[in-house]
Amino acid sequence: HMRKSKPVLVAAGLIWMMIGGYYVMNDIPKLTEHAFRHNLLEFSELMLFLLVAMTYINAMEERRLFDALRVWMVRRGFNFRTLFWLSGFLAFVISPIADNLTTALLMCAVVMKVGQGDKEFINLSCINIVVAANAGGAFSPFGDITTLMVWQAGIVHFAEFFSLFFPALANYLVPAVIMSLFVKNKKPAASDEVVELKRGARRIMVLFLITIATAVSCHSLLHLPPVL
Template sequence: MHHTARKFSLSVTAILASLLVTLSPHTFAAVGSLDLTTSGIGYFSLVLFVIAYLLVMGEELLHLRKSKPVLVAAGIIWMLLGWVYTQEGMPHEAEHAFRHTLLEFAELMLFLLVAMTYINAMDERNVFDALRAWMIRKGFNYKTLFWLTGFLAFFISPIADNLTTALLMCAVIMKVGGEDKKFINICCINVVVAANAGGAFSPFGDITTLMVWQAGIIPFQDFFALFIPSLVNFGVPAVIMSFFIENKKPDALDEAVEMKRGAMRILALFLLTIVTAVSCHTFLHLPPVLGMMTGLGYLQFFGFFLRKTLPGSLARKRAIAESRGDQAALRRLGDVVPFDVFSKIARSEWDTLLFFYGVVMCVGGLGFMGYLALMSEVLYTGMGATVTNIILGVVSAVIDNIPVMFAVLTMQPDMSTGDWLLITLTAGVGGSMLSIGSAAGVALMGQARGMYTFIGHLKWAPVIALGYAASIAVHLWINADLFVK
């Protein structure tokens, strides 16, 4: 994986975690005392947000960082709210709403930082590179590689997040596929669908599931009711696409990657951190971020151990390498630096984090004006929860699933557990229908530039849509009892 791709994946991992915390049901469900949906200030704020989001969508064309327009829009929207409420003799109501939103976002940010730090640490210890090298050395044929990368993406993404997983699998595909554009394109599509589907049944796999879990709407264990629908979402298009894979076998490549000391122990600590976060939320009814921050302490203690024992470890390895005359090993040992937790945090993509702050505050402000309550009545009351959730999943293929899910959580519609799981599923996998519909797809277009393209993905959109429909049908069937309030 390229360094920039890794850096981007880690930053998004953090973002996902943080955003989930932000969406506590008590945060944005409240509507202000004043209905501003038909006021000039309300219309102005709505237009301002749309313009800001259009600028975000044109980031590549304008070369304008996406955080700038939403930060300015968020500031103006809340200043207008403060001015209106002050004029009406309620100066503290808007202040309290803003502070509450900000507090929840800070909780989200801490969650994000821990998840990002662990993924960064495992990346620095060569965990992902070692897995990639193992797959490359095996010399699998194209069909085996197609299914292997798909299944690994599906089962790794619930823990490592869908973006990091997709980038890892794409690195393998690019290495083995060489100049075979058709094979690389179809494999990348399969990986995007698999990673998004795998992330849909785990709170740690995608931001949409994390948001719903952090909001306390669905217990951790109940998300696994989406396992079979998610598997169907991945399996249906994968089976169809597999018939178009040539039965070729590329030459096995001799690539060896040695994991650094402590790599597997850091992975174990990450799993322990997840258990701690889930236990805090499930058994102690405390925010999951408490468990995540405790897990950061685990990593810091282990980092201290690695630093203190580094000289002795290097001396032993250097003696062994010298006795064998292994010059390559001696060169590697000369590049070893002490493990530093905070250097991993410093690699974050802060523009992305600030972008999500802006989006959250903008949507929170519009919700406080009453727009989301109005939208909830039009959609969920007028059309019904199930139909609306299916439509919003399709919308997430064009509009990022994070603001879509954020808006739903802000609306707080009265839905059954089955419908909350449905919007979690559709918002999570709906983005697979277009390459620009998910972070995984966008990242892979950059990593496999010219090989995996928007048009190449669009050709398979009907097949992916078939998997989308099948997963919804399976969820409605096997989880029918969850749709009863």
């Protein structure tokens, strides 16, 4: 198995070499250099932003915030249908902040623990979570790599993303309503598990939200790169 990043990097390098060779033959090498530096800067800003965001997500996972969420869902005594809607709603709400892929992975892990081997519930819930995470990520610049790129490049302003909220909500609710009809109305096995948050868990969550707010403010008000 080969990571797809490797052939992509090789192909990108070869493409830039061909472009550079063409412009050198036409005596305009500076144009290629300018274009390459511009693209490199954009991707560097994107990588730095994602690096910070994923560090926060991993830190919150390590501090057991998501384990606490799972235990809370089980101890509340919700039935499978309620858990189906709750997990989907949380995915829809979290994905605009934490990106759709990360949200889907984390929430699916929670559902697999809660479902405790009920394959039908787990399958339907995971599908629902993926749909919800993708729908929720569409109306936020942080919800997906593509929305982040267009926001970072200034093509779409931060406030303009919210015009997609109702279409995104509809995209989540329509399949969710249909799938919920096939979710059994029974409760998962009770659990006495207790999860204590590690020290600093809440502070990390607050700092993450402050970081997001700072990135939005710097980009929207000061016209600085969101990596700040």
